Amino acid sequence: MAGPLVIAIPKGRILKEALPLLARAGVEPEAAFADEDSRALRFATNRPDIELIRVRAFDVATFVAHGAAQIGIVGSDVLMEFDYSELYAPVDLNIGHCRVSVAEPVALAASDDPRSWSHVRVATKYPSLTARHFAARGVQAECVKLNGAMEIAPVLGLADRIVDLVSSGRTLKENGLVEVEVIAEVSARLIVNRAAFKTRSAEIGPIVAGVRAAVERLGRAA
Numbered sequence: 001m002a003g004p005l006v007i008a009i010p011k012g013r014i015l016k017e018a019l020p021l022l023a024r025a026g027v028e029p030e031a032a033f034a035d036e037d038s039r040a041l042r043f044a045t046n047r048p049d050i051e052l053i054r055v056r057a058f059d060v061a062t063f064v065a066h067g068a069a070q071i072g073i074v075g076s077d078v079l080m081e082f083d084y085s086e087l088y089a090p091v092d093l094n095i096g097h098c099r100v101s102v103a104e105p106v107a108l109a110a111s112d113d114p115r116s117w118s119h120v121r122v123a124t125k126y127p128s129l130t131a132r133h134f135a136a137r138g139v140q141a142e143c144v145k146l147n148g149a150m151e152i153a154p155v156l157g158l159a160d161r162i163v164d165l166v167s168s169g170r171t172l173k174e175n176g177l178v179e180v181e182v183i184a185e186v187s188a189r190l191i192v193n194r195a196a197f198k199t200r201s202a203e204i205g206p207i208v209a210g211v212r213a214a215v216e217r218l219g220r221a222a
């Protein structure tokens, strides 16, 4: 008998939007899950057959790809970066909307034409996605991997350009940067480990269907 199904949820901004969706799909975590002071990483739910883990956004994809969790919620930015063949992403959750873009200092952009680039040095949390994007355009990209605060890299001379998430554009603006190219639109997805989807379909299928129905109901109500 397999143990409980494990659903991996990212800490941070997607968490708040994801919980109402899960609740509408009939999965509600114990109170400690929403307590930011709690140091626990693994939580029971109202369903004895389902537990939740709270991990970093990038690690959600890794846990699910390796089958340590069977289901997860993750931004499509993370899926594009890892490109794991073990992951199936059956539901666009219509939350966590933003875009992954190339940005550069306002002064550089004034006289720059992205179509003329042959080589770029880019600070990013997404080196794989960035290299693929530029390779497809015939541009050689040298990536400097950072884990956050990419926006300060250009002014400090670490890289001329950045590839990062943009939503309102406020972070770019406050750091003297401007968006020059959109690489992809981003939203959060429900992901499932492909092998588990086959071997535990009786348990996973209804959860996927429940989340899909919750997204559709919320979309109609909006």
Ligand SMILES: Nc1ncnc2c1ncn2[C@@H]1O[C@H](COP(=O)(O)OP(=O)(O)OP(=O)(O)O)[C@@H](O)[C@H]1O
Residues within 6 Å of the ligand: 010, 011, 012, 013, 014, 055, 056, 057, 058, 074, 075, 076, 077, 078, 096, 097, 098, 147, 165, 166, 167, 168, 186, 187, 188
């Ligand atoms: N400004 C934004 N607007 C909307 N969605 C966003 C925004 N920034 C990030 N996201 C989405 O939320 C996900 C998690 O981002 P968040 O900033 O909460 O985590 P993080 O700080 O990158 O994670 P960690 O601290 O684990 O490295 C991203 O992968 C993306 O899909």
Ligand SMILES: O=P(O)(O)OC[C@H]1O[C@H](OP(=O)(O)OP(=O)(O)O)[C@H](O)[C@@H]1O
Residues within 6 Å of the ligand: 013, 148, 149, 164, 165, 166, 167, 168, 169, 170, 171, 172
């Ligand atoms: O266009 P905006 O609305 O300003 O949003 C963009 C910012 O949001 C994300 O960072 P977040 O706030 O999640 O902080 P982080 O650096 O910890 O990822 C992203 O990395 C940008 O820095």
